[in-house]
Amino acid sequence: xxxxxxxxxxxxxxxxxxxxxxxxxxxxxxxxxxxxxxxxxxxxxxxxxxxxxxxxxxxxxxxxxxxxxxxxxxxxxxxxxxxxxxxxxxxxxxxxxxxxxxxxxxxxxxxxxxxxxxxxxxxxxxxxx
Amino acid sequence: xxxxxxxxxxxxxxxxxxxxxxxxxxxxxxxxxxxxxxxxxxxxxxxxxxxxxxxxxxxxxxxxxxxxxxxxxxxxxxxxxxxxxxxxxxxxxxxxxxxxxxxxxxxxxxxxxxxxxxxxxxxxxxxxxxxxxxxxxxxxxxxxxxxxxxxxxxxxxxxxxxxxxxxxxxxxxxxxxxxxxxxxxxxxxxxxxxxxxxxxxxxxxxxxxxxxxxxxxxxxxxxxxxxxxxxxxxxxxxxxxxxxxxxxxxxxxxxxxxxxxxxxxxxxxxxxxxxxxxxxxxxxxxxxxxxxxxxxxxxxxxxxxxxxxxxxxxxxxxxxxxxxxxxxxxxxxxxxxxxxxxxxxxxxxxxxxxxxxxxxxxxxxxxxxxxxxxxxxxxxxxx
Numbered sequence: 001x002x003x004x005x006x007x008x009x010x011x012x013x014x015x016x017x018x019x020x021x022x023x024x025x026x027x028x029x030x031x032x033x034x035x036x037x038x039x040x041x042x043x044x045x046x047x048x049x050x051x052x053x054x055x056x057x058x059x060x061x062x063x064x065x066x067x068x069x070x071x072x073x074x075x076x077x078x079x080x081x082x083x084x085x086x087x088x089x090x091x092x093x094x095x096x097x098x099x100x101x102x103x104x105x106x107x108x109x110x111x112x113x114x115x116x117x118x119x120x121x122x123x124x125x126x127x128x129x
Numbered sequence: 130x131x132x133x134x135x136x137x138x139x140x141x142x143x144x145x146x147x148x149x150x151x152x153x154x155x156x157x158x159x160x161x162x163x164x165x166x167x168x169x170x171x172x173x174x175x176x177x178x179x180x181x182x183x184x185x186x187x188x189x190x191x192x193x194x195x196x197x198x199x200x201x202x203x204x205x206x207x208x209x210x211x212x213x214x215x216x217x218x219x220x221x222x223x224x225x226x227x228x229x230x231x232x233x234x235x236x237x238x239x240x241x242x243x244x245x246x247x248x249x250x251x252x253x254x255x256x257x258x259x260x261x262x263x264x265x266x267x268x269x270x271x272x273x274x275x276x277x278x279x280x281x282x283x284x285x286x287x288x289x290x291x292x293x294x295x296x297x298x299x300x301x302x303x304x305x306x307x308x309x310x311x312x313x314x315x316x317x318x319x320x321x322x323x324x325x326x327x328x329x330x331x332x333x334x335x336x337x338x339x340x341x342x343x344x345x346x347x348x349x350x351x352x353x354x355x356x357x358x359x360x361x362x363x364x365x366x367x368x369x370x371x372x373x374x375x376x377x378x379x380x381x382x383x384x385x386x387x388x389x390x391x392x393x394x395x396x397x398x399x400x401x402x403x404x405x406x407x408x409x410x411x412x413x414x415x416x417x418x419x420x421x422x423x424x425x426x427x428x429x430x431x432x433x434x435x436x437x438x439x440x441x442x443x444x445x446x447x448x449x450x451x452x453x454x455x456x457x458x459x460x461x462x463x464x465x466x467x468x469x470x471x472x473x474x475x476x477x478x479x480x481x482x483x484x485x486x487x488x489x490x491x492x493x494x495x496x497x498x499x500x501x502x503x504x505x506x507x508x509x510x511x512x
Contacts, residue, residue, distance in 0.1 A: 010256035020256075040370030042257035048370040068278070068376055068499075070270030072262065072322045082267040084374060091371030094500065096261045107278045123260050 009120030015045050018057055020121035028062040028113045028124055030091060031055045041091040062113030063088050063129060071102045085111055085126050099127045133391055136222035136233075137348030137357045138509065140169025140341030141467045143448075145303045147455060149335040150243040155186050155195050157238035157337045162196060165339035170351045171232060178203035178230030178342075180221055182213030183247070184239045184458045192236075203230035209365070209503035210495025211405060213237075214340070214462035216505040218491075219361030221342040231344050238337025239458020246459070258500070265407065265459075266322035266330065268499035272376040273324050273410035279377055279425065282413065284324055286428030288315035290409035291328050291452050293436035298449025300478040305332045306453040315409075329409040331451035331461070338463035340470075354474040360392030360508035367501030377425075379494055380504035381418035388490070388506035389420070396420045400486045401472045402443055403465035405493030406450040412436075415492055416443075419506065438481040447472065447481035462493045466507070473511040487511045 012020045022029045031043040035052030046053050069083035081102050086092040097105055099114065110129040115122035142164030144157060152160075158181070166173055177200050185192040189206040203224045207216055214237050221233035251259055276282045292312055298304035310328060318327040348355055362384035368374055389395060396419055404415050413427035421443060422430040435441030448454045448468040451461040469489040471477045477486075489509045496502035 007260045010260075012256065015253075016256060038370075038372065040372065042254055042371075044253075044370070049372065067374060068271040068275035070267040070274055070322045070324075071320075072264065072267045072270075073319070074266065074321045075262070080262055082261055082263060082271060084271065084368075084376070086374070087371075092368065092374035093371050094258050094261060094263065094368065107275065118260075125261075 007116055007118045007123050009118040010123065012121065016043055019043050023115060023121050023124065026115060028060045029057045030060045030087065030089060032058045039089050039091050041093045060087055060089050064111060066097065066105065066107055066109045066111060067092050068107060069097060069105050071105070081105055083126070095124065095126050097127065098125045131391055132219065132222035132226050132361055133359050134357055135226040135345065136342050137345055137355060138340060138466070138470050139343045139348045139351055139353055140165040140171065141470045142168055143338045143455065143464055143467045144238065144336045144457070146336050147303065147305050147334040148242055149240050154239055155192065157240070158185060158192060158236045159196055161238055161337045161339035162234055162236050165234070165341045169341045169353060171341060173197060174200065175232045176234045177201055178221060178224055178233035180205045180217035180233060180235040182206060182217070182237065183208040184237055184460060203233070211407065211460040212462045212493035212495035212503055212505045213460070214466065215491055215493050215507055216363050216503070218340065218342060218358065218466060218507050219363060219505065222358045222361060225342065225344055231347060233342040235340045235342065235463065236337065237457060237460055237463040240335040241333050241459055242335045263497060263500055265497060266325060268497035269408040269410055270322035270325045271499040272414065275376045276410060276414065277324060280428070282428035284316045284326070285312050286432050287329055287409040287413060288312040289431045289434065290406065290412045290436065291315045293431070293434060294406060294446055294450045294452035296437045297447045297481050298453035300480040301449050301454055304449040304454040305334055325408055325410065331407050331456045332453065333459065334455050334457055336455055336457035338457065338467050340463060340466050355512035356470050356473045357510055357512055358507060359510045360388040360390070361506065362387030362391070363503065363505040365501070365503045376499055377414065379414055379418050379498055380502060381415050381492060381494065381506065384504045384506040385419040385492065388508050392508035394488065394508065398488055399490050401447070401469060401483045401489040402445045403469040403489065403491045404445060405461045405465055406446055406452045407461060409452070411494060411498060414498070415494070419490065419492060438483060444481070444483045447477050462495065465491050465493055469509050473509055
């Protein structure tokens with residue numbers, strides 16, 4: 001991977017600022033609702049499941065498995081893999097699988113978070129564990 | 130309160146163009162509106178309800194002024210991508226049933242082949258999705274990949290959807306792709322985004338379409354065959370905070386049963402189906418969600434020509450659909466309504482006309498099936 005893609009910097013907003021501030025320290029955060037106990041992603045201030053405002057940041061281990069993926073071949077910047085990854089904590093999130101042989105990806109494969117730099121906060125991606 | 134039998138589709142028009150460098154997008158909206166009103170035997174002075182979506186240049190007040198619709202009592206610009214127009218059909222029926230309008234016009238038009246597509250509008254998910262390059266191809270690819278994983282669906286099974294579309298398109302002089310293709314042609318075409326091949330994807334075309342919805346009284350005063358709406362449903366589905374994500378079903382699991390229940394029928398009663406075919410996998414998942422077969426058996430259901438009119442058990446998209454005929458502004462909703470009305474009127478091409486076609490389903494999704502989308506289902510009946 002000599003020709004690294006340039007990723008856009010997150011815009012961020014007051015609701016998600018903590019997520020991006022933690023990303024700068026290499027921490028991957030999810031949100032958990034203290035009222036219903038459910039974790040969610042991407043982070044909201046009000047729980048999308050029970051609508052409680054008692055949501056708290058929680059550091060995720062950043063580990064999970066590929067739920068599904070697709071290798072996008074028709075791309076001016078070269079092939080890339082979009083995927084859904086189910087975190088150990090429960091939530092499934094949309095991402096890219098990077099730094100690997102895209103032809104070897106499999107549903108159920110274990111992956112872990114890896115941050116990539118931007119002109120702003122780093123972005124979380126996933127790579128085979 | 131129900132919309133059952135309270136609204137009729139009196140006019141339809143599909144623009145014959147598939148490439149329109151010599152026309153403006155607004156002009157295409159006007160041309161399809163004019164065509165549908167003439168088909169109905171009405172004039173634009175009769176229109177008192179207008180429905181358009183994200184493809185309408187500027188939005189609904191700009192378009193209604195441009196079109197000279199000066200008697201509007203009801204305006205609705207619900208934007209749900211390619212199924213906006215099927216949702217509009219239900220909303221028009223609701224407005225008509227409530228006495229809020231009596232002649233509703235629905236338009237769609239655009240020129241993705243000859244002009245830039247408007248940028249995708251992102252919401253609060255922007256920082257958590259945009260950088261990863263979601264496109265229609267990979268969003269639907271992820272659905273197909275999981276459907277194959279969970280149910281053993283194959284590329285050959287998906288290919289049958291395209292084969293059926295091509296069999297119908299050969300009889301449509303306006304279709305973009307009129308060559309009949311084989312399963313081998315589809316699976317040997319290049320992969321665009323795994324596991325979807327180029328021939329698993331619909332066409333990109335300029336064009337448009339329009340529909341006129343009206344009261345039973347007005348419809349019966351006109352000279353066209355009578356087609357009425359007997360049931361309608363709409364729903365949405367997204368990643369839902371990441372909880373229990375399942376890409377193998379769509380919001381059609383809610384919109385479909387709602388529409389069938391309102392109409393008081395079951396999928397077994399349906400003679401013809403217009404189902405949005407943005408990709409082959411879209412059709413397989415929708416057939417399952419609507420109840421034409423069990424979840425996971427859609428691949429088997431579409432195989433062996435089962436969607437080909439005169440051959441299989443469910444005649445489907447007899448105009449060639451989005452896969453072969455037309456996909457104006459990357460939105461397939463309105464052409465699905467139009468071909469269903471042709472079938473119910475007995476005005477489809479004789480080679481694909483379903484005999485005694487008196488009951489049809491129109492169904493579509495909008496947005497990205499693998500990310501967030503809406504779905505809408507309508508049941509139409511010839512009176």
